[in-house]
Amino acid sequence: MLGPVEIRRLAAELDVRPTKKLGQNFVHDPNTVRRIVELARVDPAEHVLEVGPGLGSLTLGLLASGARVSAVEIDPVLAGRLPVTVAEHAPEAAARLTVLTRDALKLRAGELPAPPDILVANLPYNVAVPVVLHLLAELPSLRRGLVMVQAEVADRMAAGPGSRVYGVPSVKLSWYGVARKVAAVPRSVFWPVPNVDSALVSFERAEPVSAADRDLVFSLIDKAFSQRRKTLRAALASWAGSAEESAALLRAAGIDPGARGEQLGVRAFAQIAESIGMRPSV
Structure with a gap:
């Protein structure tokens, strides 16, 4: 050496x-x-x-x-x-x-x-x-x-x-x-x-945490942490179309809209992606 x-x-x-x-x-x-x-x-x-x-x-x-x-x-x-x-x-x-x-x-x-x-x-x-x-x-x-x-x-x-x-x-x-x-x-x-x-x-x-699309999950992660002090409802609002749509998507995934990105593990972000699917509007 x-x-x-x-x-x-x-x-x-x-x-x-x-x-x-x-x-x-x-x-x-x-x-x-x-x-x-x-x-x-x-x-x-x-x-x-x-x-x-x-x-x-x-x-x-x-x-x-x-x-x-x-x-x-x-x-x-x-x-x-x-x-x-x-x-x-x-x-x-x-x-x-x-x-x-x-x-x-x-x-x-x-x-x-x-x-x-x-x-x-x-x-x-x-x-x-x-x-x-x-x-x-x-x-x-x-x-x-x-x-x-x-x-x-x-x-x-x-x-x-x-x-x-x-x-x-x-x-x-x-x-x-x-x-x-x-x-x-x-x-x-x-x-x-x-x-x-x-x-x-x-x-x-490890084995994949989800069958959700990785790019979609990573896009969600980027948005959630782009403004750390905001709730997920607010942080994902522009991405989802509105704060109301964001909240609805989060609830559908079993995620509290008032939570913040730093509280969620990768499986939670995958759940959000799974609830959205591959919507062309996203």
């Missing part, structure tokens, strides 16, 4: 200047990498999807488990160097690595060599939730995941109804399964040192 000296040497060799735009904070602590691989429960028979491998420290840890790894890296310089780094440090594992120079938000299932089983990644803070939601929607083979994100993002991803930080990311992620915050990650394991705390979030895919 790559320690602090190797990380800096590689960055200097590639003339890489970590950018905030791409969320480039590279893990340089081998013990942290080992812990991530352990908590992710990576099995040698699995195909791991890694997003944002950077200079390759976590990639080497994942390959050391015996698993196949498909690494998706948006930076062409880093993507081009990753196979060389693996060949230098773990030549026996080089054949189990596939590198794709892609924006993970645009990744399609057909671009991968095989359906991945697990997502393990150090995700840029500004796109962490969109990336996870996109990959879960695009890759139904993903059974679980372990992602390192900003601590505040981790709290939102794992929050339940009624929590102060419960919001759109919490509800949409729960459509796919169960997320929980499993560990804090100290700032000192990164280079450069970020000015925010990080945490690990695990995810286990």
Whole structure:
């Protein structure tokens, strides 16, 4: 694995200047990498999807488990160097690595060599939730995941109804399964040192909560949280056509029109969608 000296040497060799735009904070602590691989429960028979491998420290840890790894890296310089780094440090594992120079938000299932089983990644803070939601929607083979994100993002991803930080990311992620915050990650394991705390979030895919149309459910969630202080009756009024129609739809779904979005779990939003069906006027 790559320690602090190797990380800096590689960055200097590639003339890489970590950018905030791409969320480039590279893990340089081998013990942290080992812990991530352990908590992710990576099995040698699995195909791991890694997003944002950077200079390759976590990639080497994942390959050391015996698993196949498909690494998706948006930076062409880093993507081009990753196979060389693996060949230098773990030549026996080089054949189990596939590198794709892609924006993970645009990744399609057909671009991968095989359906991945697990997502393990150090995700840029500004796109962490969109990336996870996109990959879960695009890759139904993903059974679980372990992602390192900003601590505040981790709290939102794992929050339940009624929590102060419960919001759109919490509800949409729960459509796919169960997320929980499993560990804090100290700032000192990164280079450069970020000015925010990080945490690990695990995810286990579950059976769909409903047969309702996902896009419809997600549209309801967006509307309900667009004005958090409003009741659902008011928040969904423009979407439903009027406050009266909104209240009627909510009552038909067994939901109190006076409730607020942060009080509802994903199943309640699915109930609203089920009561609406696929009305063209919606």
